[in-house]
Amino acid sequence: MQHNDFVRRIQSPGGDRKKSGSMHIDFPLLILLLALCVFGLMVLYSAGGQDLSYITRQSIFMVAGFFIMFTVAQFEVRYWEKWAFVFYGLGLLLLIAVLFFGVGAKGAQRWLDIGFTRLQPAEFMKVGVPLMLAAYLSKRFIPPTLKHISWAMVLTLLPAMLIMRQPDLGTALLVFVSGFLTLFLAGLGVRYLVIIFLTSIAAVPIMWNFVLHDYQKQRILTLLSPEQDKLGSGWNIVQSKTAIGSGGLNGKGWTEGTQSQLSFLPESHTDFIISVLAEEFGLIGILTLLTLYALLIARCSFIALNAQSQFGRLLAGSLGLIFFIYVFVNMGMVSGILPVVGAPLPMISYGGTAILTLFIGFGLLMAISTEPNRMRKTL
């Protein structure tokens, strides 16, 4: 019974593989990504004040992203497993480089200027950490032992701390969560879960007093009562909620959002772009986007469940989960149920490095999805 199921399941990815020839392309994923890109560019056009320069640059990154995705997909999964530490190591080096040579604004040093564009190395770690941990854990016993958990935490916390130094609390937390999710999928024991949870709780007062900058504390306080300082730090969230709420069911129409077009909405082309979408396309627009995201995450989970190797499973699963976390954190902070931590909306927000990172991730997913059935050989 179980054996039959097993055989049937491993046949199905093989079938997909035939359809996509030797190109290692996962078509459902591709179609969903294209849909999200088109939707994203539409919203960005409006959010950027109908300025073509934003969508031109974003399109260039998207096209480059597709190429990178296809390229990544062409390498067999085992090569990625083998060379994961290189990717991870390069990411760490870039993060260290940011600390010394980084450029930035508003007191944060987040970008590396590489001439024709700026890179945000922290973004790469959103893929780098799951990749490294999947590679590390898949070679160890499942569920992982304390020793392996400890090493995995070191591998996670190292980049997270570096990102925190920039400072970029939001990305640091997301990187930490991505590592944690990989561990969780690898079968992290319940008591370790409890320990990590309690440690995180204990870390809150320490973080508050010694790590967090004043502006970050302010953002958290703002979340608790945004109306207290409507013109100061509460402005963003009040305006964002107004934009979302005033969109209603059907929205005000594309490029007709008054909150966004008249500059009441801050950061409307980056972190707060979902407010523009909500204002102009209403709840229907929000539900459309969420449907696309849900399908994408479902496809990621499907790929993960059908992956041929433990590495593939862990990587695909954690990439899908962390993708959901991005969406949740962004939509939560913009609508005022999470603090404003600076997390872009995947595939929609303007930002080159984020787009490239996402496409690297989806390239890996495609590689996993089209992984040759090595298990059949062993059978």
Next chain:
Amino acid sequence: MMYKEAFSDPARERRIFASRLIFSMFVMLLMGLVIISRYFDLQINRFQDFATDSDNNRIHVRPAPPTRGIIYDRNWEIIADNRPTSNLAIIRERAGNLDQLIKKIGSLITLSNSDIKRFYTRLKRQKPFESTPLKFNLTEKEQAILAVNQHVLGGTKISARLTRFYPKRKIFTHVVGYVGRINERESNIINPVNYSGTDSIGKTGIENFYEGSLLGEVGSEQVETNARGRVMRILDQVNPVPGSDLQLHLDSQLQKVAYEAFSGKRGSLVAIEIETGGVLAMVSAPSYDPNLFVSSISQKNYDFLLNSPDKPMFNRSIKGQYPPGSTIKPLFGLIGLQSHSITTEFKIEDPGYFLMEGIERPWRDHNSERGGHGKGVDLAKAIIESCDVFFYTMGVKIGIDTLAANSRSFGLGQKTNIDLPGERSGIMPSKIWKKQARGASWFDGDTINVSIGQGFMLTTPLQLAVMTARIASRGDLIQPQIVKSIDGVDNPIIKIAENPNISEKHWDYIHDSMRGVVHSARGTARRINENLTYTMAAKTGTAQVISIKATDEYDRSKISERQWDHALFVAFAPAEDPKIAIALIVENGEHGSSAAAPIARSVMDAYIKSTTMKNEPQGLATTNASYLKFSRGYGTYAAQ
């Protein structure tokens, strides 16, 4: 690879992974539902609230203030208009550190300490997000400097707006008044809607009395602004209705002549066009520049105006109450004739004083030192030479209540209801009046004092002018008016009552007597008939400022200048066909004949010259003709 796989249990690994992933998907579903319900709550449940907030963010109603009506003189010369000026204002909410900003501005353009002080005073009354003016009337250079530095001056605003301007400066100040910034007391009275976008209001004079016509109606603009307050587009617009233009009866030339005649003096002159009751000139001296008040006057200037002993801010023409002195004599003579208390045949002998039965104290005549006016003084002589004793005698015969009742219809003792704010009513005393005001009974001695325009009696220069005009017109009781037309529509002439029933021969007698004051050899104003090309009927007057004991002499060297007698003069011309009536007072000018009469002559000359030139532009020949005509008139009198 193969080595490790040999030790792993792929089935168990799959099972653990699958259960973890499925658990995660379940959690994701729950978290997704949280997000959806949050957006549902914002966009569906609270849609109305946020839609309103969103509109409040972007839609602002801006008032479109109307332009204030222009004030012209009778010949459409501009007396008050609106000129564009640039002001620098600050919006506190957008300014950041206010002190630093002001310091920065101060380093670019000159800001006086009082500018800054007054800015902070105004700031206290300002509504949020409204601009508070810092400096008015920027020069072009200052505007350029500020424009160039706009980027470092966040929160500042240079606004062009229309500001009231009075090109004639000091000449019309009291009658036209001025506008100033709306103060706290006024802001509680006015309808805030009408004044939104308007920050000044008529404070005095015509500007105040006709505020309702001059203001116009406020319009509005519904505008969409962006987050920085910049207007993106106009959604809806209601145009303001500009204020009505006023044409005054005042004649700039006449006003100027009168104003200049008072140079260095204190006093007032009112000239009235007899036919219409229109005020041709109204001067109160000294005066001041009304433009000082328009964009808020400095404390120093204000204190100076307020504390000056000359009281420049006081409109003497309608608020100054003076004893009329002998200028009242023609009216009282007329009342004496009409009430049959005397006849034209009635004569007295004047020894220089008057004794009242039972009273030891004599009433002096003003020329008592020359032994009085002698024998055979009739009413005409008493008017021409201004004999007090005749009027003492006649006054007692008429009685105070008859005097008072008849004087009222000539405008005394009550407001003339001229179209100016703050007019005083003067006092025309009577028995009842004394009972009520002083709580005492009336004595004949009081009547004697009143009969030469002294005692309890008080009149404003305007009342004297109105009285003179009504005598000149033989009883046309016409209300004086400043405004001739509003937006081209003539103000109707207001007749307050039927003419009093006075026989023509009495009018002739009084007119002739008044003509004699100027044109006869013994007239008190004979000095001004030199080269006179028309006939003038007049009466001089002198009003005591302090009472002098009957036994004492009036010695000017013993009393200070401010207590010298007031000089008064009333006149109308031409005597046969009266067109203009004038009343004037020179405070502490001592004698009506020397101090006041020449001023009247210069104003009359200017008026006659302008009307003859207008009516008969051929010039000299006709002037001679009218001179001849007037000379004949004078001849008639001289023959009497």
